Amino acid sequence: MAGCGWARAVRGLLLDVSGVLYDSGADGGVPIAGSAEAVRRIKASGLKLQLCTNETQATRENFVRKLRAMGFDVSEAEVTAPAPAACRLLRERGLRPHLLVHHDLVPEFAEIDKTNPNCVVLGDAAENFTYANLNEAFRLLIGMEKPVLISLGKGRYYKETDGLKLDVGAYMKALEYACDIQAEVVGKPAKSFFESALAELGIPPEQAIMIGDDIVNDVGGAQQCGMRALQVRTGKYRPSDENHPEVKPDAYVKNLAEAVDIILQQL
């Protein structure tokens, strides 16, 4: 696949994490073979690197700790995640959130005023998606003159070691329908989210390549932003993705290690 030209003039890489660096699971997850070494090779090459994740089940601090324990040489500054982006948005607009998020994500919002809420922030709350909590979030929204629902991603579902789980997007749709509103999505595939990851790298989209396993949220989202994007055949990749009616990656690669092989050859 080398020589196709898609790796030309690259100065930085955005990497999705779950399904690219490791396979997630209730037990913590397992690194994908060759990915830790691939991250080291990216850094040694002088290319810039930013992890661009929709992870909302842990603070950035704990997320990085987990990745480092799996052998990935990454730092908090190298992670673009929805919760910090949501905090910026809340501050900019003077919004005070009611949180329906995973217990482990709550500390990300420690500095945010949450009294007398005037919006709802929805993340992948997992076990916190109870009937009572969903009704509570709904009642707050329907009671607002102009309901504001901020959703940390809009994924349909994901796979854990004990099976498939409904993702935040499904619960977002439930609240959207009940309140007859549109949520504002923070996280992939929102353009502003990719742009903030690029801003961390300090490079324009045409000098960056996104590498992900999600044909819509990673590949489609990054291309909409003017980046090139590769789909790895790991994680949630399915062969049927290669017939996607709207999104066509710039290339497919076996895994992150192969992507890095090809990119480094062309530097």
Added chain:
Amino acid sequence: MAGCGWARAVRGLLLDVSGVLYDSGADGGVPIAGSAEAVRRIKASGLKLQLCTNETQATRENFVRKLRAMGFDVSEAEVTAPAPAACRLLRERGLRPHLLVHHDLVPEFAEIDKTNPNCVVLGDAAENFTYANLNEAFRLLIGMEKPVLISLGKGRYYKETDGLKLDVGAYMKALEYACDIQAEVVGKPAKSFFESALAELGIPPEQAIMIGDDIVNDVGGAQQCGMRALQVRTGKYRPSDENHPEVKPDAYVKNLAEAVDIILQQL
């Protein structure tokens, strides 16, 4: 409002129940003033009567027992409800459901084969809308070659004495989005559901009047079926309903008692 002509040549009435006969609540509910007497007057007049409800939190037997305890002279045969309609549909199509419904509704499906499910039936499961149960229903659907989701209604929310609750439609939207499918709705406003209520009465739509509090599911649905439809200003009625962009009732009435006054004057 008499003399407007909307009550001409009527032979039967379809009545919504919650919000028309009584106001529901976790404590069982409270009859709306004049409604029990109105039902008696309908029967004494010779008009046919059928209750047309989206109630899915009780078997038809228990639902009628509750109504009778509140003073309503009604029988099981006079109730058209989603669960029996769903059972007919399941039998006709050889479908074996996985049930995500209210505990008290389960006996309605006693005669239905539920082994090795090839569809999901979704009702207003209330406390049974747990994270685990939603994931289970989702996994079954996504594992089907052609997922079949049958939803007992598609209401957005309803009011109980302890506050607003998300209705079955919100959870239907969550599963639709996660699986990228369209649910089949049994119950109002499905045309086939009104038609089965009319079949019970043995009269054509132009000889029937629907009386309900829900501008979309009662009034709009019945009109789509060729019936006339009144909106009562009780139950979930809100003044803003009178500016609905798509649905205009044939008339507004204060409550069921007023509707019956006017109709009986014109017989």
